[in-house]
Amino acid sequence: MGVAIAPSGPTSESGRIGPDRAHWLRAARETADDLATDAVAREQAGKTPFDEVSRLREAGLLTLLVPAGAGGGGADWTTAYAVVREIAAADGAIGQLLGCHYFLSWSTRFLSGPALVDQVERPSTAEQLAWGGGFARQEPSLRLARKGGGYVLDGRQSYATGVLVADRLAVRAERADTGEPFAVVVDPAHPRVRIDRDTDPFGQRLAAGGSVEFDAVPVAADDVAGSLSADEGVLSPPTALTAPVGRLLSVQLLLGIAEGVLAEVREYSRAGHSLRHPTWPAGSPQDPRMLALYGELTVLTRSASALTEQAVRAVHGSLARGEDLTFDEYAEVSVLVAMAEAAASRAAQESTTRALDIIGVRALSSRLGFDRFWRNARTHTLYEPVSHRLLDVGDYFLNGAHPAFVLPV
Template sequence: MGLASAPPRSASPADPAGPARAHWLRVAREVADDLATDAVIREQAGKVPFDEVSRLREAGLLTFLMPAGPQEGAPDRLTAYAVVRDIAAADGAIGQLLGAHYFLSWSVRFFAGPALAARIEERSAAEEWCWGGGFARQEPPLMLTRTTSKGLVLNGRQTYTTGVLVADRLAVRAVREDTGEPLAVVVSPTRRGVAVDGDADPFGQRLAAGGSVEFDDVRVGADDVLGSLSADEDLLSPRACLASPVGRLFSAQLLLGLAEGVLAEAREYSRTGPAARYPAWPAGTPHDPQVQTAYGELTVLTRSASALADQALDALRGGLERGEDITYDESADIAVLVAMAETAAAGAAQESTARALDIIGARSTSARLGFERFWRNARTHTLYEPVTHRLRDVGHYFLNGAHPRFVLPV
């Protein structure tokens, strides 16, 4: 029993994805630099991130991963992971918002038929939709009921951590009242009967545009129902099972971005800020052996988590390239490796964001500097996505060969 043994695909100099990837990574870094200039002020203001979404839209980052054709696993899709990581290093909440957008819009390919997926993606690209919501299980669930006059209608109220305040499309999980089957449904927030409430009040990820959505007899057409979210292997294909690791790898990249972002800002402060403990030394604390050791430990921790995430990305690439030929065992193998990567990234983010405050010392309490936002963002995310569940999946697989449960990220 191996762990995601699919070999990584070697890059070819003639591969058209090479220039495309380089271009979009350059665009992402430019947007990240722009976001970083006022990240502290925007985070403290806590306004709905309409302006930030406009920056992403104007840069083309909302639509670049939409394929020109029906091919699965196009290289540009995987570039989305690096884009999220760069954005998260500058602004964790916007990184989360963008990662959720990519995952939800990509999910169309896993749950809808090819023709429906192509139609939705074409409109999403043409109208530059921003996606929000989520497919995670919540209680009580949204209910999808068939009526004689309106057809299918959606009812219920649920809370979402990401995107609903700025979304052009809401992707939600709803249960068929007559059969109990969970379905992936896409709804416009402007449709009659949809009410979005900005009642979220998190201490971190304040700009992720989370809130509650009320659905009151909202009409749901045939093209609004993507497909089944049932975890039953008789209904869920091995390829559709990859939706879970696809989403969880975005979580890992977000966490790595937070770890790298806080270390970069702390390093800059250590090099240029006041050295209160050793005033005879030059500005900053780069000569303090304890500080050097701490940065060394956090660098090793973050780089190790990054290497594991790279392995998971290579395995996911191989699984996507196999398409309908992938088996349940291969899909489970990839899911376990992604679970390991997410767990390692969570550890790196929590450790780096907390210890960076210790390295800087009492000055890190300054709201003007904004160092604490990294810790609050990382802690908020890991509370919604606790690594305990991922560790249990890894251990159960290692001991008993059990496939991880099909659980979509919050």
């Protein structure tokens, strides 16, 4: 196809302040192991995930992306992606919650100047605040109107991740006078902000999703983080990276779910519970149908993972280029991420569906909870369908068209 991979830049940790990548991967693995111990019971209870957010906070994962000099973990996006994938393998909903937090809490660095970054990031880091909301376009849009030296925010966002546990909200709103969309930061504790748990999805039940209503909520000028316009006259290539950076979190979530279900079903098979062929005793690893199915799902997931690693390297290299990045280079990165989205979506849906065939009728037991992987993957892929991403890939391959600037749901 000719999609170039941007150089990844140096990988050395020399001169680095704060914990290294190995520390954060170990912290993520330990947290994931902790979440896995009661994942089925928590998912079935469906309670608001305050406890789960506390687990992330205690592990230091909420401030992982904040520079170490500002009191954070000092990690980069490649590490954040790996952490989200690790958490998602144990609990897809908490993986989504954490990925949304990373994207929204970091968004001011893509969209704003240093003064606002410091103003927003300092209290967020000191108090380890959790972020929720979302920048995806919706109808009707939230409205941002001028009032005095600031603004007022009105409208209702029908679904947003993490809002039930959020200490800060970041949402998309259109200027009433110009129609230009902006990212807006809001304190959910304001009395004119109302959060409703009015969604009842069959999957991703612990992602703390809900609706948010804003009734003439005052917004200071400094809390308008920056423009979300897709117009290339307004959008710069470095700012445009907001979209593929955020969409790669969705990819990691789906891959984590796919890898999580395969790992859990494999352990179940090794325990001698799932093989059904009458000529082999329970626990035999020689059922050819099961071996072929494991092989097919492993190839599917590993292929999506390899493509995702290319996309991660491309995004990492593009972030390092900063203001030198061009729109042509951005387009190649965006298309590569779209390819990874399509591959990860298929891997997650196939793995979580067909893994149930390995277990057989025992998969119907709610006590085992294998169905949660399928429900989580299917819920996420309904919110993030890949049909438009495939159109982007095809249009780029055939016509050289730049993909649209589309932020993740």
